[in-house]
Amino acid sequence: MTRISILDHDRCQPKKCNYVCIEYCPGVRMDEDTITIDEKTKKPLISEELCSGCGICTKRCPFKAISVINLPEALEDPVHRYGQNMFELFGLPTVTEGDVIGLIGPNGIGKSTIIRILSGELRPNLGNFQDPPGWDEVINHFRGSQLQNYFQNLSEGKVTVVHKPQMVDKIPKYVKGKVEDLLLSIDSKRTDEVVETLEIGEIMGREISNLSGGELQSVAIAAAALREADFYYFDEPTSWLDVRQRLNAIRVIRSLAEAGKSVMVIEHDMAALDAMSDYVHILYGKPGGYGVVSNRRGVRVGINTYIRGFLREENVRFRDHEIEFKVKPPRAEEEGEVLVEYSKMIKSHAAFSLNVEEGTVYLNEVVTAFGPNGIGKTTFARILAGVEKPDEGNVKRKIKISYKPQYLSSDYAGTVEEFLYANAPSYGSNLFKSEIMRPFNLEEILDKAVNELSGGELQRLAVAVALSRDAELYVLDEPTAFLDVEQRLLAAKAIRRIIESRNASAMIIDHDIIFIDYISDRAMVFSGKPGVEGRAGSPTELREAMNTFLSETGITFRRDKETKRPRVNKPGSFLDRQQKEMGEYYYLKTE
Template sequence: MHIAVLDRERCHPKKCHHECQFYCPPVRSGTPTIEFPVENDQPVITEPLCIGCGICVHRCPFGAIKIVSVPDEMNKETFHQYGLNSFRLYSIPNIAPGKVTAILGPNGMGKTTTINILAGITVPNFGNYEKGGSKDDVMDRLSGTVMGDYFTALYTGEKKAVVKTQYVDLIPRAVKGKIGEILKKNDQTGNFDLVSSQLNLEGSLEKDVESCSGGELQKFAIATALLKDADIYLMDEMSSYLDIRERVNVANTIQKLAAKKTVMIVEHDLAILDWMADNVHLVYGQSGVYGVIVDQKTTNKAINSFLSGYLREENVRIRNYSIDFQEKSQKRTSTGQTVIRWMDLTKKLGDFTIHVNPGEIKSGQVIGVLGRNALGK
């Protein structure tokens, strides 16, 4: 079968000549594979009639179409589909109490969608996007399985789930005030002091959300989730913006939480994932088109499979190359002219002061800045 996905933000039928339809071989032979039900509106691609030639992909002047071939069996296992010619997710991970379960894979393959499904925010429709998702249907279809028990407890209110969003940079748009005041107001567990100490937030409690660094916003989001009285904690990308010391600190905090709660994480930092996770679900597919969540593996085996680009049990190659680490980094032997040079600098922002020693940047160089959070990088 062939999956056809239309990027509705890129598709502008009033600004093109409908090349996708005009050059489509089945359409030219009389098969209505690509149609425009409403004049000058976006097209509808009938997937069962698509031959997967990819001509429409290359002819579209806006790059709005993706055509991907997948095994026919996968169409019987669609877990959730957003709409006509839209992204779809195959299968769902297993999640169990007492362990840190992780999801690992490239962006745009349904990891955040999975988190929203596990939180009850999105109800899976099993590919029937016109009818929409039904909680009763989910419980019936998954009855007698571990995840069937999970969703039954979630939908009936027996268990409560909380999500830590990955979009921490958007927090200042939604929340106003000082970090400490907001956390105290939303504390449902009475562990405000403990959580603040565990995440090293004491020095940031008096700061306004709008003036916080990325690392402080990340720890604020994690603390907000930990202070919710829930049974299931779904943590989406916790390590971004954090330095290595803070990442290890957060990992230790999550491991302690998992000893008494149900925890699932989405993580890209392989070192932290290896440190924190007990089991890992790998995700493969094509970004923005489809995602497949495979059965859980031990952390070491999952990371090694991900780096090699080949899933042996599934007999699937997720990448046409492996990711290898060298013992020594490559060193540039030549650089270009000096682009900018500076002398001693001192900058003050409120109570914060940073001193910068003399330096320069030359063309062709890649400059790294390394250090703890909130030190002025």
């Protein structure tokens, strides 16, 4: 069995612990150089050849900076390793012309490393970080596979790559001017077609610095798709987009493959990944330690395999449980005790007005709210949370509310642990550890600076802090943004467990259909004209609400026969036409 040792340099603080890992290492006590000190960084270096895997250093390290991982015997010939005691990647996905290849797996598992390698930004060292091989050796390593020709062309500069980044909210820092200045400067014949498909014509004259998250995402997709390249890479292209916008993005991305281009996407919305991909590769391993790229599978089989957590061909179980989707019966309208009621409300801004129908939220229920961007969902959440007041109407009874806003600030100068001490009232309690710390995996980021967190880490922290407060209603605005598939479902379970144990309720705004299907008891639909006027219906049974919403967008869903997960029907397909004729846009009653 191969063994690797990983040192988290951000968490390792030898000045505070005085190298307890070296002090207690049995190998060091036997005068072996099992753990030495790096002269440059002054941090430990663990010899994987001499390490016995006893685990004493991992247990003694007060900052939990060391991991000793026993790899499956089948893992040989790594594609890349960043250095001693650093992340290692095994395998690469297949790149084929005319196909959209999807990557699905947890954050920190090597997806960014893969795209850096395939884009030519990072030459794979085949595990030899001390004396990296040249291109000839790399090409020879992949002989007989499709990657041989790919790397041959890449090494000769014959492959051009376009990359749509994950953190689109940072685009205004680097790109100035109007949307039309950016898109028209690309000088593509497809500009009008892409602008129309993405429905961004109305914002062409707007300054990029004034765009919302969803608008920035659409513009970033357009800018990437309009450039001429051989290989297109889209990192989380549906974040911040509503359901209709996601379908538009899927159409643009698929059009590139239909034109014979090679396309690769990282996507955590399984419904969107299903609709846009031809094939998928599952990535598994230990986040931050090592990642393994599985064999290529057809998109339906691949996603179902990921849900089951077992790779039959490789004989690998990467999760100890299967993700279960259940078709829940409709909830009775008068079921349960009333937590809060609100009257019909009106709220107007300079160029936008929101009308909300009266509604009720019951104890121990999760109500989700969905609809197009710019339609008033965040305004409604802010009214419930008491951040804004309606011009007309009111929330009939004051209750304790915990609010997680849509856009998160990472300006806090201290560490995550310091932030939790200051903002999470129950931090340090056993209840916090079991209900929040473990599900959101906060222990691994406690020593990180808040202003250095990734989008997913910041989201986990914000949701955790909101849930740590003692409240009767938890209002969470887009809690799944930047979270991977498993983190989204773990968050759903944690939210459900917390509201039931505290006899509370939750109002959640989100666009991920699978997350909404997984967590909702009831739902409310927002409609109208984005940026002009919005209408919010009363909370109603999920299937009825989904039918109303999807009929307005012209999208139909079905349930997968094996896993019961929601799947998008291809526009114009037999099922799409059949369900539209029956008025069943979400799924058939017989499913």
